[in-house]
Amino acid sequence: xxxxxxxxxxxxxxxxxxxxFSCVKDGFTGYIRLSxxxxxxxxxxxxxxxxxxxxxxxxxxxxxxxxxxRTELVNNAARQDNVWHAMNANSPYRRGSGGFDASFTFxxxxxxxxxxxxxxxx
Numbered sequence: 001x002x003x004x005x006x007x008x009x010x011x012x013x014x015x016x017x018x019x020x021f022s023c024v025k026d027g028f029t030g031y032i033r034l035s036x037x038x039x040x041x042x043x044x045x046x047x048x049x050x051x052x053x054x055x056x057x058x059x060x061x062x063x064x065x066x067x068x069x070r071t072e073l074v075n076n077a078a079r080q081d082n083v084w085h086a087m088n089a090n091s092p093y094r095r096g097s098g099g100f101d102a103s104f105t106f107x108x109x110x111x112x113x114x115x116x117x118x119x120x121x122x
Contacts, residue, residue, distance in 0.1 A: 030104035066098035
């Protein structure tokens with residue numbers, strides 16, 4: 001498997017099975033990627049804040065129902081820089097089939113923080 005090393009985080013490429021989900025709210029777009037849908041799953045996120053002002057304290061929460069018990073990953077200081085960031089690069093996991101859901105709460109300056117959800121069956 002080929003990988004790109006970016007700030008010490010390996011993001012799988014080439015032959016990896018990839019599943020992407022996204023959602024949009026108030027000009028923000030949140031993306032979730034499963035780099036492998038069965039073995040050595042690495043979950044990554046990317047947030048595009050569009051023309052919104054905001055910092056890097058977005059919240060990303062994922063629920064993988066393809067594991068028992070359900071795997072939950074949380075990042076309460078998610079960056080909004082339109083770059084992929086791994087949420088569990090140091091501890092990939094195995095999964096069966098089942099749903100995968102993600103919740104984004106974007107960081108918007110001077111206003112209520114918009115939220116959206118993404119996901120589906122993997």
